[in-house]
Amino acid sequence: MTPTVRLALHSTGEVGRRAGRILLAEADLAALGIYGRRSPATEDRRTTAITALTGFSVLATDDATAPLDLAGIAVADGLSCVIGADVEPPPVLAARFAAAGLSLLVAASLPGLAEAFACYEAPGSPPGEVLLAWTRQGKPGRGRRGRLAVPFPDPVGARWGTRLPPRPGEASTTIRAETILPGPWGAALARVTTPQGRRATARLVATADDSRHLEAIALAAGALLAARGGAPPGASRPGAAASAYLHTCFALGLAAAGLGGRGTPGSGSNRR
Numbered sequence: 001m002t003p004t005v006r007l008a009l010h011s012t013g014e015v016g017r018r019a020g021r022i023l024l025a026e027a028d029l030a031a032l033g034i035y036g037r038r039s040p041a042t043e044d045r046r047t048t049a050i051t052a053l054t055g056f057s058v059l060a061t062d063d064a065t066a067p068l069d070l071a072g073i074a075v076a077d078g079l080s081c082v083i084g085a086d087v088e089p090p091p092v093l094a095a096r097f098a099a100a101g102l103s104l105l106v107a108a109s110l111p112g113l114a115e116a117f118a119c120y121e122a123p124g125s126p127p128g129e130v131l132l133a134w135t136r137q138g139k140p141g142r143g144r145r146g147r148l149a150v151p152f153p154d155p156v157g158a159r160w161g162t163r164l165p166p167r168p169g170e171a172s173t174t175i176r177a178e179t180i181l182p183g184p185w186g187a188a189l190a191r192v193t194t195p196q197g198r199r200a201t202a203r204l205v206a207t208a209d210d211s212r213h214l215e216a217i218a219l220a221a222g223a224l225l226a227a228r229g230g231a232p233p234g235a236s237r238p239g240a241a242a243s244a245y246l247h248t249c250f251a252l253g254l255a256a257a258g259l260g261g262r263g264t265p266g267s268g269s270n271r272r
Helices: 015-025 065-078 090-099 110-122 212-229 240-250
Strands: 005-009 029-035 047-050 058-061 081-082 102-106 129-136 147-151 158-164 174-181 185-196 199-210 235-236
Touching: 005 015, 005 212, 015 047, 015 065, 015 212, 029 185, 047 129, 058 212, 065 090, 081 212, 090 110, 090 212, 090 235, 102 174, 110 185, 110 240, 147 174, 147 185, 158 235, 174 185, 185 212, 199 212, 212 240, 235 240
Parallel strands: 005 029, 005 058, 029 047, 058 081, 081 102, 102 235, 129 174
Antiparallel strands: 129 185, 147 158, 158 174, 185 199
16 A cells, blocks of 8 residues: 555644554555644654645644634634534635635544444434543532433443534434543443334443543544545534544544444444
8 A cells, every 4th residue: 555645733732642542553545644733652763853834734633722823824724623622613614614615624523433432323314412532631519410420431431421412403302511521531321222113222322431541532434534535515513524523433443332343342432
C-alpha cells in the first residue's frame, strides 16, 4: 500500500498525543503534521512540526477552548476538520465547509461514540426510546435531581447520570445523560428500545476503558474517516456515518460490549 493520507494534528493534551501515536500505526499515513507545539510522544520520521496547513487534507484537534476557530482556519486553507469537543458549529461555518465539499466532524469523542452506537443498532428504522450516555472526568456533585441510572460496563459500572437538554431537532424520545467521574476511567453507552407489537426490545451497546484511550481512538478514527472520504460534506457528527466510523474505531482497537461481530470481545474492555 502506498501511503496517501496526510493529516495535521493540533494537540493540546494527552488525548491529542495518544491520537497521534495511534495514527502513526496506520499503514496509509504518509505524513502527520504537528500544528503548533510538537510533542516528543509523536516523534516519528513521518511527523513534522508545521505552522501552515498547506499540503494536508484534514486538521484534527482535541482543543476544548476554541475548536471552532481552528475549524475556520482549516476551511480557509482547504482542509476538512475533525473536532473532539462536543460543539454546535454555527450555520455560516457549516455552510462554508459544505460549499467547499469539505467535512466538519464534531464530537469525535465519547458523546459521538454513544451516538454512533445508537445509529449502528437501529439503521434506517425509527426506534422507541434511545438513551445516550457517557462520562466526563471531574468531581461529581451530590444532588440527584434530574438524574437517572446508567448501566455502564465494568470497570466503570452502574452510575447516576445527569440528564442533558436535547440537541436541536432531536426526537423527544432521545435521552442524553452525562456522568462525571473522578479518576481515569471513561465509558460511552447507547440503549435502543424498539417497539415490537405490544412489547419492546431493548439493545444496549457500550464501551469502557481509560477515558483518554477512548477519546484518542474516537478522535483518530474521525480523522481517518474524513481523510478517506467517509465523512459527509458540511457539518456532521459520528452518527451520520456510524458504520464506517465504528469500523474505523474497531480497527484502531476499540472494543464494545453488545455489538455482534467484530469489536465484540464479550466485555467492555479495550486494549491494543
